[in-house]
Amino acid sequence: MSNMFCFQCQQTAGNKGCVNTGVCGKQPxxxxxQDELIGELIRLATAAHDAGKHSRLTDRLLIDGLFTTLTNVNFDDEAIREFTDRVIKERKKLSDEKIPVVALWDGSNDEVSLRSTLLFGLKGMAAYAHHAMNLGYEDESVTKWFYKGLCEINKKHSAEEWIELIMEFGKVNFKCMELLDRANTETFGSPSPVKVQTDIKKGPFIVISGHDLKDLSQLLEQTKGKGINVYTHSEMLPAHGYPELNKYEHLAGNFGTAWQSQQKEFDNIPAPVLFTTNCLMPQRPSYQDRIYTTSVVGYKGLRHISGDKDGNKDFSPIIEHALRLGGYEHDHSMSGINGGHTLTTGFGHSAVLSHAEEIISSIKQGHIKHIFLVGGCDGAHPGRNYYTDFVKQTPMDSLVLTLACGKYRFNDLDLGEIDGIPRILDMGQCNDAYSAIRVALALADAFDCTVNDLPLTLVLSWYEQKAVCILLTLLSLGIRNMYLGPTLPAFMSETVVKFLVDTYNLQPITAPEQDMDTILGRG
Structure with a gap:
């Protein structure tokens, strides 16, 4: 019998499953x-559903509990135990009965595959709902689906019923991404394009990683006038495009590249780092004492900053730490993977659609002949060089929309412009797949066709469960002919993969040249 079994992320051992320790560093x-916590969340959802009693507390427990089990979020056993105890306590208020829970890995390959697909999608959607709730935004239909989804995972279904549930989930996740987009833009303004420096100024600074814009907002306000610069890291880069965040002059730039490079880039860094969400890796001794966590993020031995009941946080410990460390004595040069020192972000749907007439005109005139959406999660898998090579090979008469941390493979490249429009358009974080969908739907409407009829190709990279829920949303919207890599998910059985290929023409990536020729009909 193995010590553990986990196959929820792209880098799972042998593309089959981690059975001794997780590739991410997760211990048995x-x-x-985490599996025990999922079981208790299922029991809580079932008890609340049967009693017809949903509360703000149970809503939050389900959402934050699912988020806690997402890849690279929480490695702190004691914190997970404490959270599980809170879930059990709340469930017992609703029901004293012992609610039986299905073993997640029991059943046929197809049954386990479909159950896992829905569960992992729920984990991803929980991350988005969590961020929206932090800003005071909720959608009852989204929240209720966490109860429904967890209850359905605990039932037997035919393959057809599972597929129907998964497609229903995909549409609900679209509403959740729409909710988070509204929460972010109504709170911080609609993003607009901005150039971001990657070089680090001398003096004290703080690096903030993850996705939570409210945490960044509070940190910027508390560091104002203290002589401390704040640098975004990884998925926090798009924050520079929001007017209510970019107004802070000490939001000085972006530190480093994607999340998987942190062990190298944080080595002996003379500044503290705050992790607001997932993408935390086991730390090296050279910087472990400088890492802080907040929200659902956890790792044994790290300092955790909690919030009050309204989500307000006191970042004094990390601010004082930054002042003690002092930062670099001289300006410090850093660059992207391809050597660039400037990144451009802020091309959300409002910014792109404000130029819709120009884009449509450029397409009609033949100046723009194809649009690629190349983005998603990054990771350490060698095959991820594919995305850099693919973007380098995109024709000069094509645009490249991108989002999430997968863009760090190529976002420092200068690919020029088409009719004044930059060829690389960074649309934001992973949840900003919503922006890409909005743009695609608007173009389809302008040309009186379906999204699948547009000269548009999605070339996606995935790593964790937020990418899973985005994929399910795209499929639920009927989007076909997508390319997915660097490998297909290990949790999808051969039967499920065949269904996706036959129904949606979902394609595994091969080689950049070969895929480009197929997409453009060459050769």
């Missing part, structure tokens, strides 16, 4: 505790 006991 942590994996067991």
């Amino acid at each position: 006991e942590t994996a067991r505790l």
Whole structure:
């Protein structure tokens, strides 16, 4: 019998499953505790559903509990135990009965595959709902689906019923991404294009990683006038495009590249780092004492900053730490993967659609002949060089929309412009797949066709469960002919993969040249 089993991320061992320790660094006991937490969340959802009693507390427990089990979020066994105890306590208020829970890995390959697909999608959607709730935004239909989804995972279904549930989930996740987009833009303004420096100024600074814009907002306000610069890291880069965040002059730039490079880039860094969401890796001794966590993020031995009941946080410890460390004595040069020192972000749907007439005109005149959406999660898998090579090979008469941390493979490249429009358009974080969908739907409407009829190709990279829920949303919207890599998900059985290929022409990536020729009908 193996010590653990986990196959929820792209880099799972042998593309089959981690059975001794996780490739992410997760230990068997942590994996067991996370599985136990999922079981208790299912019991809580079932008890609340049967009693017809949903509360703000149970809503939050389900959403934050699912988020806690997402890849690279929480490695702190004690924190997971404490959270599980809170879930059990709340469930017992609703029901004293012992609610039986299905073993997640029991059943046929197809049954386990479909159950896992829905569960992992729920984990991804929980991350988005969590961020929206932090800003005071909720959608009852989205929240209720966490109860429904967890209850359905605990039932037997035919393959057709599972597929129907998964497609229903995909549409609900679209509403959740729409909700988070509204929460972010109504709170911080609609993003607009901005150039971001990657070089670090001398003096004290703080690096903030993850996705939570409210945490960044509070940190910027608390560091104002203290002589401390704040630098975004990885998925926090798009924050520079929001007017209510960019107004802070000490939001000085972006530190480093994608999340998987942190062990190298944080080595002996003379500044503290705050992790607001997932993408935390086991730390090296050279910087472990400088890492802080908040929200659902956890790792044994790290300092955690909690919030009050309204989500307000006191970042004094990390601010004082930054002042003690002092930062670099001289300006420090850093660059992207391809050597660039400037990144451009802020091309959300409002910014892109404000130029819709120009884009449509350029397409009609033949100046823009194809649009690629190349984005998603990044990771350490060698095959991810594919995305850099693919973007370098895109024709000069094509645009490249991108989002999430997968863009760090190529976002420092200068690919020029078409009729004044930059060829690389960074649309934001992973949840900003919503922006890409909005743009695609608007173009389809302008040309009186379907999204599948547009000269548009999605070339996606995936790593964790937020990418899973985005993929399910795209499929639920009927989008076909997508390319997915660097490998297909290990949790999808041969039967499920065949269904996706036959129904949606979902394609595994091969080689950049070969895929480009197929997409453009060459050769």
